[in-house]
Amino acid sequence: MQRFFVEPYQIEEDEHRIHITGKDVKHIRNVLRMKTGEELWISDGGEKEYHCTIEAVEEEEVLLHILYAQEPEYELPSRIYLFQGLPKADKMELIIQKAVELGAFEIIPVETKRCVVKLDAKKADKKILRWQQIAESAAKQSKRMLIPTVRSVMTFQEAVSYAKELDIILIPYELAKGMKETKEILRSLKPGQSIGIFIGPEGGFEEQEVKDAVSAGASPITLGRRILRTETAGLAILSVLMFQLEEA
Numbered sequence: 660m661q662r663f664f665v666e667p668y669q670i671e672e673d674e675h676r677i678h679i680t681g682k683d684v685k686h687i688r689n690v691l692r693m694k695t696g697e698e699l700w701i702s703d704g705g706e707k708e709y710h711c712t713i714e715a716v717e718e719e720e721v722l723l724h725i726l727y728a729q730e731p732e733y734e735l736p737s738r739i740y741l742f743q744g745l746p747k748a749d750k751m752e753l754i755i756q757k758a759v760e761l762g763a764f765e766i767i768p769v770e771t772k773r774c775v776v777k778l779d780a781k782k783a784d785k786k787i788l789r790w791q792q793i794a795e796s797a798a799k800q801s802k803r804m805l806i807p808t809v810r811s812v813m814t815f816q817e818a819v820s821y822a823k824e825l826d827i828i829l830i831p832y833e834l835a836k837g838m839k840e841t842k843e844i845l846r847s848l849k850p851g852q853s854i855g856i857f858i859g860p861e862g863g864f865e866e867q868e869v870k871d872a873v874s875a876g877a878s879p880i881t882l883g884r885r886i887l888r889t890e891t892a893g894l895a896i897l898s899v900l901m902f903q904l905e906e907a
Contacts, residue, residue: 707730
């Protein structure tokens with residue numbers, strides 16, 4: 660069943676109505692070709708979702724009738740922030756799509772010293788717009804209750820400064836201690852904590868970058884004896900965190 664996101668002001672709960680406006684109107688009418696009486700899900704970006712039927716399809720608005728509302732708790736009990744070193748080609752699109760499916764709350768593209776990709780302001784703005792669209796699409800597909808934000812590209816120092824506000828910072832690093840120490844760190848995580856994950860680009864982090872992250876409170880962890888690609892590493896730790904937090 661199709662899912663769409665609206666702002667709280669578009670919901671008239673007492674009247675059992677929701678007003679869809681903007682680009683979603685064209686998508687519902689011209690792409691999906693949905694008709695009166697068809698059902699869909701609406702999320703308000705918070706804890707509620709609404710099971711609705713289409714009451715009217717107009718030029719500038721789709722009017723919905725609310726059948727019922729529920730609070731399904733699809734979101735993880737912790738907010739996870741993925742600080743992703745800019746990868747080559749279109750790998751970032753895959754990373755964002757899968758990170759959203761796995762429960763990431765924010766994705767922050769980071770320009771590190773070993774990044775091959777360098778984006779000027781104009782290119783960066785276009786990329787962020789495209790990446791945010793991918794995040795929205797993935798959120799709809801995976802029944803997320805909100806659309807994760809893709810932040811503007813940050814320098815490594817800006818990212819470290821931003822991460823200082825989080826409860827936990829993890830940085831997978833090939834020279835980190837063994838799996839025993841990593842498991843102890845992961846087992847210590849508690850629901851409700853905000854968690855930052857730093858993932859390097861293809862060339863990994865420079866040693867000084869790791870030292871700077873550790874100085875800011877990051878804990879180096881290992882993802883095993885094998886070297887993972889940048890598009891694999893973040894998804895690997897996100898998968899582990901999803902299972903760790905979901906069972907709590």
